[in-house]
Amino acid sequence: MQETLLNVIVRKREIQGHDVVVLDLARADGASLPVFEAGAHVDVHLAPGLVRQYSLCSDPADASSYRLGVLKDPASRGGSSHVHDALLEGRELQISVPRNLFPLASAAQRSLLLGGGIGITPMIAMAHALHRQGAHFELHYCGRARARSAFLEQLAGAPFADRVHTHFDDEALAQRLNLPDVLGRGTRGTHLYTCGPAGFMDWVIEGARQQGYAEDHIHKEYFQVEVDATGGAFEVVAARSNKTVQVAEGQSILEALATVGITVEISCEQGVCGTCLCDVLEGEPDHRDVYLTDDEKAANDQMLVCCSRSKSPKLVLDI
Ligand code: FES
Numbered sequence: 194m195q196e197t198l199l200n201v202i203v204r205k206r207e208i209q210g211h212d213v214v215v216l217d218l219a220r221a222d223g224a225s226l227p228v229f230e231a232g233a234h235v236d237v238h239l240a241p242g243l244v245r246q247y248s249l250c251s252d253p254a255d256a257s258s259y260r261l262g263v264l265k266d267p268a269s270r271g272g273s274s275h276v277h278d279a280l281l282e283g284r285e286l287q288i289s290v291p292r293n294l295f296p297l298a299s300a301a302q303r304s305l306l307l308g309g310g311i312g313i314t315p316m317i318a319m320a321h322a323l324h325r326q327g328a329h330f331e332l333h334y335c336g337r338a339r340a341r342s343a344f345l346e347q348l349a350g351a352p353f354a355d356r357v358h359t360h361f362d363d364e365a366l367a368q369r370l371n372l373p374d375v376l377g378r379g380t381r382g383t384h385l386y387t388c389g390p391a392g393f394m395d396w397v398i399e400g401a402r403q404q405g406y407a408e409d410h411i412h413k414e415y416f417q418v419e420v421d422a423t424g425g426a427f428e429v430v431a432a433r434s435n436k437t438v439q440v441a442e443g444q445s446i447l448e449a450l451a452t453v454g455i456t457v458e459i460s461c462e463q464g465v466c467g468t469c470l471c472d473v474l475e476g477e478p479d480h481r482d483v484y485l486t487d488d489e490k491a492a493n494d495q496m497l498v499c500c501s502r503s504k505s506p507k508l509v510l511d512i
Contacts, residue, residue, distance in 0.1 A: 198238065198287040199226065204258055206282050209343035212265040213311060214277050217251075217258045218288065225256040229291035231322035232315050232386075232414070235259065236289035236460055239279070245272035246461055248388070248416070249291060250314035250344070252321040259291075262343050264311040294467060294484075295386070295414040297322060302382030304330040305375065307397050309389025310337070313344055315414060317351075319386060324353040332356055335370050335393065338363045372400045388414040408486065415465050415483045424479065427503040431455050431512045432474055446498040446508075455512060457498055464500035471498050476508035 205217040220226060234248045251260035266273040280286065295315055297304065304323055308316040313334050323330040332353070336342040339361045348357045360370040376385070385406060387397045394413055401411050422443055429446055430437045431453075440449040447457055447469065460468040464482025478496040489495065498510070 197290055199290060201226075201259075201286060201288055203280050203282050203284045203286070206280065209262075210341045210345075212341070213343035214263050214265070214280070215343060216261045216263070216276075216280060218261065218286075219258040221285070223257070226259060227290050228256055229253050229259070229318075230293045231297055231318040232295035233291035233293040233318070234295075234315075235261075235291050237261070237276070238287040238289075239272060239275045243271055243275060244460065245276075246416075246466060248295075248315040248318070248414070250317040253318055254321065254325060259288075262311060262314045295388070295412060297386075298384045298410075298412070300382070301384040302329065303380060303384070304328060305383060305385045306330060306332040307335070307370075307375075307385065307387045307389075308333070309335045309387075309393030309397075311343070312387070312389030312393070312414075312416060315388055316386065317344060317347070320351065320353050320356065324351075324356070330356060331358065331375070333358045333360060333370055333375060335360045335389070337361065372397065373404070376400055376404045376406070384410045384412060386412045386414075388416060391415065408488075413483075421481055422500070424502045427505070428507045429503075430475075430507065430509040432509050433512055440502070445500065446502070446510075450498070450512070457512065459499055462499045464497050467497065469497050469499045470495055472511035474509040474511050476503055476505040478502070478508065479504045 201218040202221045203216055204219040207215045209215050229249055231253050234246045236244050236246055238244050247261040247263055249259050250262055263273050263276045265277045297319055306316040306319055316332055320332045360368055385401050387394050398411055426439060426441050429440055434455050436453045438449045438453050440446055457469050460466045464484055467484045472495050473493060477493055479502040480490040481500045482497040484497055
């Protein structure tokens with residue numbers, strides 16, 4: 194099925210915190226964009242074969258534009274450097290309609306939003322939504338240095354500014370995030386949301402588990418993951434297509450399937466977004482993604498074929 198794409202222009206562009214570009218994308222004719230939910234992202238089509246996902250960080254109630262914040266990554270595989278170098282004001286581009294893989298839980302009595310670095314982006318949209326609902330929440334923004342951090346002005350001027358707490362590594366110890374204290378103030382109805390560098394997220398998630406947070410109260414969005422493509426060869430049977438393919442060492446299942454004409458819808462190719470999820474009929478996957486929960490991985494009845502491999506010599510997939 195052909196994906197619906199939106200034609201937009203870069204209406205405004207600003208560098209914040211040295212290496213974050215903040216872009217406002219809008220329709221060229223000023224028409225409204227589709228409504229989005231807090232936590233949603235869009236696929237940004239940067240060039241043929243170069244698609245990247247970025248969280249929306251504007252107020253979901255504002256349909257006039259979408260705001261994105263993109264950190265310039267020195268190890269960029271092309272995405273962030275293209276955004277920084279090529280997406281200038283007035284530039285036309287295509288984006289997907291917003292998709293939400295990081296939604297707010299409707300039943301939360303209290304929400305803790307913990308963003309590290311550029312991981313603050315989905316938290317800003319969440320804070321707008323929670324504020325509008327009159328919900329009980331706190332937003333904690335952690336970073337290495339205030340001078341290198343984006344969105345500080347936007348947060349200081351936000352209607353929920355009194356809920357925002359900033360924590361910077363280069364400032365006084367007293368303002369650092371006291372994680373056990375912040376998590377400990379949570380009740381059983383508290384939902385935690387975190388996004389940021391993997392080390393930051395692991396620290397937050399582990400802290401929450403130690404404090405007894407239920408897994409379904411810990412919501413996380415990874416924005417960058419190292420895909421481990423190492424591992425031996427195995428066989429994949431595409432049951433519905435009635436085709437069998439060998440997956441070579443270092444080759445992804447996705448790449449192997451493409452050699453026999455089977456295409457699977459993909460987006461991030463990093464095991465983050467869930468787009469390439471396939472049902473497993475037989476065999477034991479070697480899960481390498483950060484999308485499935487531990488329970489879902491243990492069930493071994495579905496897998497992400499852009500990054501995961503096989504522990505068994507043969508996998509049978511429902512494709
Ligand atoms: S394409 Fe995103 S998880 Fe596979």
